[in-house]
Amino acid sequence: MIEIRAIVTDIEGTTSSISFVRDVLFPYARKRLPAFIETHGDRPEVQHWLHEAAKEAGLVEAARQEIIELLLQWIDEDRKSTALKALQGMIWKDGYAAGDYRAHMYPEVAARLRDWRADGLRLYVYSSGSVPAQQLLFRYSEAGDLTALFAGYFDTETGPKRETESYRRIAAAIDEQPRHILFLSDIVEELDAAQAAGFHTGWLIREPLAWPVEPRHRAYRDFDAITP
Ligand SMILES: CSCCC(=O)C(=O)COP(=O)(O)O
Numbered sequence: 382m383i384e385i386r387a388i389v390t391d392i393e394g395t396t397s398s399i400s401f402v403r404d405v406l407f408p409y410a411r412k413r414l415p416a417f418i419e420t421h422g423d424r425p426e427v428q429h430w431l432h433e434a435a436k437e438a439g440l441v442e443a444a445r446q447e448i449i450e451l452l453l454q455w456i457d458e459d460r461k462s463t464a465l466k467a468l469q470g471m472i473w474k475d476g477y478a479a480g481d482y483r484a485h486m487y488p489e490v491a492a493r494l495r496d497w498r499a500d501g502l503r504l505y506v507y508s509s510g511s512v513p514a515q516q517l518l519f520r521y522s523e524a525g526d527l528t529a530l531f532a533g534y535f536d537t538e539t540g541p542k543r544e545t546e547s548y549r550r551i552a553a554a555i556d557e558q559p560r561h562i563l564f565l566s567d568i569v570e571e572l573d574a575a576q577a578a579g580f581h582t583g584w585l586i587r588e589p590l591a592w593p594v595e596p597r598h599r600a601y602r603d604f605d606a607i608t609p
């Protein structure tokens with residue numbers, strides 16, 4: 382008998398649509414990033430992440446314009462850079478606060494998260510988006526403020542999502558044995574990494590994506606189908 386005590390969920394393609402992230406959030410940050418860095422580039426937290434981005438690119442001394450162009454290129458490549466994600470999150474904050482958009486949430490997600498909480502499960506998020514960006518997304522969601530449902534958030538500061546060690550770190554951080562944790566994602570390589578750490582896995586294959594012939598993880602169309 383499997384006893385699930387904690388659920389860790391991905392965001393893009395799992396709780397929320399890929400198109401919200403790629404067609405709303407990414408272009409919003411792309412358009413505003415140059416002005417944001419020009420205006421806020423002297424703030425210590427912005428300076429820190431600009432420095433980290435330059436380091437990641439192997440640049441010893443980079444002009445501000447060079448880093449801006451690098452970050453724009455990384456947005457286009459959907460690079461899961463911790464530095465880029467931190468800066469994107471700072472820019473998205475303004476958009477949420479101004480009501481320019483609310484975060485997409487698949488229609489059944491909020492109700493199922495509430496049910497799982499009511500059943501005593503602890504809920505966590507693990508996304509490539511920065512922790513502040515995750516908190517904004519669930520605070521300003523189409524289903525209202527869902528942040529109270531989550532006991533914690535993890536981003537790539539814990540490690541890349543396709544590496545098994547990241548899931549071991551999450552299990553240790555939430556003080557739970559991997560065999561009692563269910564990880565939900567739409568990306569099979571992330572599920573493989575979680576499974577190798579001993580997690581249970583749930584593969585979200587949202588409509589209209591094709592159902593795999595022999596899915597190597599338990600596969601679900603939506604959260605309604607999951608019975609942890
Ligand atoms: C926190 S919302 C933005 C998500 C994001 O930037 C991203 O790259 C999506 O990553 P995920 O790990 O949620 O698939």
Ligand SMILES: [Mg+2]
Pocket residue numbers: 391392393394395566567568
């Ligand atoms: Mg995803």
